[in-house]
Amino acid sequence: MSSTSFTSVSFNTASSWNLKRREGGKAYVRCGSAASSENTVRVGVLGASGYTGSEVLRLLANHPQFGVALLTADRKAGQPIASVFPHLATQKLPDLIAVKDADFSHVDAVFCCLPHGTTQEIIRGLPNHLKIVDLSADFRLRDISEYEEWYGQPHRAPELQKEAIYGLTEILREEIRNARLVANPGCYPTSIQIPLVPLIKAKLIDIKNIIIDAKSGVSGAGRSVKENLLYTEVAEGINSYGVTRHRHVPETEQGLSDAAHSKVTISFTPHLMPMIRGMQSTIYVEMAPGVSTEDLYQQLKRSYENEEFAVLLGNGVVPRTHSVRGTNYCLINVFPDRIPGRAIIISVIDNLVKGASGQALQNLNLMMGFPENLGLHYQSLFP
Amino acid sequence: MSSTSFTSVSFNTASSWNLKRREGGKAYVRCGSAASSENTVRVGVLGASGYTGSEVLRLLANHPQFGVALLTADRKAGQPIASVFPHLATQKLPDLIAVKDADFSHVDAVFCCLPHGTTQEIIRGLPNHLKIVDLSADFRLRDISEYEEWYGQPHRAPELQKEAIYGLTEILREEIRNARLVANPGCYPTSIQIPLVPLIKAKLIDIKNIIIDAKSGVSGAGRSVKENLLYTEVAEGINSYGVTRHRHVPETEQGLSDAAHSKVTISFTPHLMPMIRGMQSTIYVEMAPGVSTEDLYQQLKRSYENEEFAVLLGNGVVPRTHSVRGTNYCLINVFPDRIPGRAIIISVIDNLVKGASGQALQNLNLMMGFPENLGLHYQSLFP
């Protein structure tokens, strides 16, 4: 094959998977993704002590073109990443530093895995040559006043907000390709918009009556040390939180409204499940007059038949979170309801992968001119 | 014994809790619920090797008036119950026998914990003096043809079906008091009907648009040895099964239709959760014109303020399955939806207690003339 067709990167060296392991001069060196060879994109991870940060590192460990050049975590500055995440001890990675001490001159791109609020100012201070994928919520809402309403503080980088591209890859791929700053979508909004946007665009469902019963694994809450996230409080039970008000609502409604060219208000009830990863949105819709579940199925088939990560399952097959654990897939399907004129749509993702770090990597691949699936071919860890 | 004498039952004997433990003549004898003293109702459990059977035994262990006189389990006949359920080893209980070998002359009442299908014939063969609470699905559907449709076989005891009283205690208490045969409700139908029946009766919600997203712990499937119930297949994931067709649908629709005096068709999607016990029904309803969520709340308050086990929580408090683990409570609450005119109702139960054996005991208490809460004062095992 000719690798030259890739924007300009050369693939005619050995696979970096193998190369990296052999570069140490020993027969078998430890796995690692530290940036080193000339043709490797040098990546920084800002906020590497949280779950989305560590998930980026898990994925990059097998990426053939990206290497890790920089890790920041202000409160853990000076520590090796293994002291924060023991499972990363087998990788060769840079130590954690404070973001203020970071030298970005040798970095090509960053994943920003910081909490919302502080993210705005840090991104505003980053040099212009960097490609940025922001996993926080700070640049997802185009309407600054809506940000203020849901996050309780005024937005401090409205000019950057205008530049940011919403990173729902399957829907906005071309815009992402040319973006400098991508606002990576939330997990719930990803699992909802992938199935609904094509159906709304095709006017197949009633937009006034969309009911979403969403179930999420606990890692969606990040590594926050809160009482309600303790094992003893989560295991063996369900917790419906934010029944009337969850911050992912405006983001989801923004995307669905764009598809509908009209304001969409959703019913959205998230449930915390006793599981680490995984998210399922069970979506109850009323179909437009004369539309059948088969019509919905065919529309989704047309929309996603060439997609690798948005996958419509075979007729009647129920998507299961078990099938996407650790993967970047979004599995979807459509079912008839007992109530005539209604349909049930189920979509599942791994909230930390397609719902966060995986989609972020998918986006950065595009932004850097690579095939979007590079480094993302993980299959589900089942059982 | 004559159950009628119990309406004036005297409690001035010693607490049987203490009495039982002391009857052995030793300072401390093992806990147990074997029938023994004169004023004790002698209870049989048919099908004691399943989870609803063992749950009956857990509850009876502290019942002040009921003692266990008989345990059957055909395939385990001859074994001590502890060989089937090691956690019951500390109780004094009769050995398992085959149902055909059972002598019912010394038994006053039975819990029938057998699989649907075979139950009909066994109950038809029981002597008339027995009070019977049947935990199977065999006598729940009044319409014999509906039974045949959903269970794939003709009903073989239609005359008994006519006699059977549906055992949703809070709704049909007076009928249950005088029943000989009670068809104990399914777990999903219990969790749905308790909140919805009063609202439908009061014409507060639209009966054409009831959407139920139900979540159940695995024990709802019983002790069936099936691949999809293995730890490795259940843990850390969600499984939406029977999306379009679950056997609890006709039972639920029957109860809601009775309340509405009109045929109700529901949208019902059950989800298997990675937890042992617990059931939550998240119910999405459209309110009748002019009705508010506060109206729903007040109606439920009026309906259940004198009930012990159906409990409407304080304004805004989310019912949690954690709060009912091992208990007979059904906790409910009502929430406003983002979509105007809609409301969200959440109810939780322990599927093995209020959803099965606890409600069965509540019913038998009534049938025998006791306070319905006898032996049911368990508080949630949290954490």
Added chain:
Amino acid sequence: MSSTSFTSVSFNTASSWNLKRREGGKAYVRCGSAASSENTVRVGVLGASGYTGSEVLRLLANHPQFGVALLTADRKAGQPIASVFPHLATQKLPDLIAVKDADFSHVDAVFCCLPHGTTQEIIRGLPNHLKIVDLSADFRLRDISEYEEWYGQPHRAPELQKEAIYGLTEILREEIRNARLVANPGCYPTSIQIPLVPLIKAKLIDIKNIIIDAKSGVSGAGRSVKENLLYTEVAEGINSYGVTRHRHVPETEQGLSDAAHSKVTISFTPHLMPMIRGMQSTIYVEMAPGVSTEDLYQQLKRSYENEEFAVLLGNGVVPRTHSVRGTNYCLINVFPDRIPGRAIIISVIDNLVKGASGQALQNLNLMMGFPENLGLHYQSLFP
């Protein structure tokens, strides 16, 4: 009230289980354990916002003689208990107050569920008429210098330490009966001493070579909000913590040394398990010359055949934590090892019941002159 009158307590009043439910003047009032009737022991729980406190309340809900008169939780003072523990919302209980505001004149006994360190001073300030069961570690170690070594601070109530009786009920029952202050044992020490003390006393095992591999559910760590106790960090994995140094070591060695009349040093490795409750100690011992596993079995049989809560299982039956969930039992058994001359002992408890609040109630029953099993007849919540 005078606890001495209870040795001849009359049980011919109605069972308080029933009585309590009827006292409200309604047919069925909510379950609750608020102190009210004249012949009820009025109990306070100091530190009611932690798991051992809430577990005391679960157990007291069905106690025929004890009522809850006082609940303290300094940081939650002024709140109803249900705001801290939603599962207790169905009980009638006093609101939380600060310990400094507590009026102990109407309290007969207290469970002290406070953290170690602060406990000493609070107990020192309590009035003399109170019976006290302290669930913290503050009064478990007779050697004050050992306390200082393991807990990193000098003991501030050494005179009370001298008075305190170690509350391992099966071993020190008579002393407990007459105690004013009982130091309730830790969970690990309970699970280890119950099987080992009789074997050491009978000189059946080598005291120089006792290896204990202990496994605990997460609730043993209390409701502490720590990163390593998050669901995401605990589920689906094992965590061996404190491999060389756990604070339950000196307490265990003290008890075993007492039995041996000689200093015992143990090998003790605790493992945090992905489960809420339950504790198993797998104990590897070398038998004295000429001793067989059958000798160990017979010794334990003799020691515990009249005990209700320390139960030696039938030959070859493996004790399971599943069998003690929510109960006060300690199940034990002995197995031959492949290495000649060695044996394996397994004991299981529920760390929150026999390992904490259940044994505490067992002790208070004794201290107040009641049968020790009052209110403790819970059977395992299985499945």
Added chain:
Amino acid sequence: MSSTSFTSVSFNTASSWNLKRREGGKAYVRCGSAASSENTVRVGVLGASGYTGSEVLRLLANHPQFGVALLTADRKAGQPIASVFPHLATQKLPDLIAVKDADFSHVDAVFCCLPHGTTQEIIRGLPNHLKIVDLSADFRLRDISEYEEWYGQPHRAPELQKEAIYGLTEILREEIRNARLVANPGCYPTSIQIPLVPLIKAKLIDIKNIIIDAKSGVSGAGRSVKENLLYTEVAEGINSYGVTRHRHVPETEQGLSDAAHSKVTISFTPHLMPMIRGMQSTIYVEMAPGVSTEDLYQQLKRSYENEEFAVLLGNGVVPRTHSVRGTNYCLINVFPDRIPGRAIIISVIDNLVKGASGQALQNLNLMMGFPENLGLHYQSLFP
């Protein structure tokens, strides 16, 4: 193809990771590992409907040189693999066939994932050109009579037994390189032998007193549909099974005895944990006179410093199963015991990877002349 040519295999083609995805002629084709290109080793999986089979497929999905040519599962013959393992639906894989219908002429190597017992005869019938890694227990025990004793049937392919090489890669790498038939080790024996063999060879520990307390996730039992493996029976509890007799004992003792040049008898107690994957062996050893834990540490350091998958952690760092989920690593460490002269060794693996399919792939890599880590660079799926 000739596998021998691989000792000089050229890596200067593009990474097959990328190549495979593009071979379909579309921009992005589905991930898959179907054998297709000329320089790919064509692999068969016999018994693809169990967990070790599906785990091989997960790993092969990213292997740059191996493609899947054949999948057998007798009872599921004719079905697509996705009907047995829905999580594999996103891969392009051959349908399942019966082993008797398999054409091995286009297959270079097989993983044999069949149950013990039947495996022997099937392997005996395979053509000679195949490289075989057998994941069953059938060829692990050199002593045929020992096989008969522990597996209850005579061995039916003793001549093959003589040829088989035991596949503990780090210990027997050179023999494996030249093997045609490798008996892949069991999970427990792997986790025990990796830390102990170097210590025994160096005579640093007493071989008469090795006590192993092992904990395993449930997937170690395979996809067997048994009551004791149900979610309801496993979750939230510990199950010590086979306390005195587990089939992995003779295999472990064989390996340790080889290292010791003397018969070793171990104390081995396996515990089933409520987790899907992961295995920990906590090993209690008595050190040889004058030996310190530091000596053990240094010996393991020397033995494994050039190994990729056997990793000695930093001083005092506790190996955690969480750190190896989905990976081929064995993490080990040594700790001092409170009892003088004793040490505690902890090793952890993923039972399905280093304990089964991962080590199998590591071995086949060697047998085919590739670097042993090809396709095995997965990092732990944490959280």
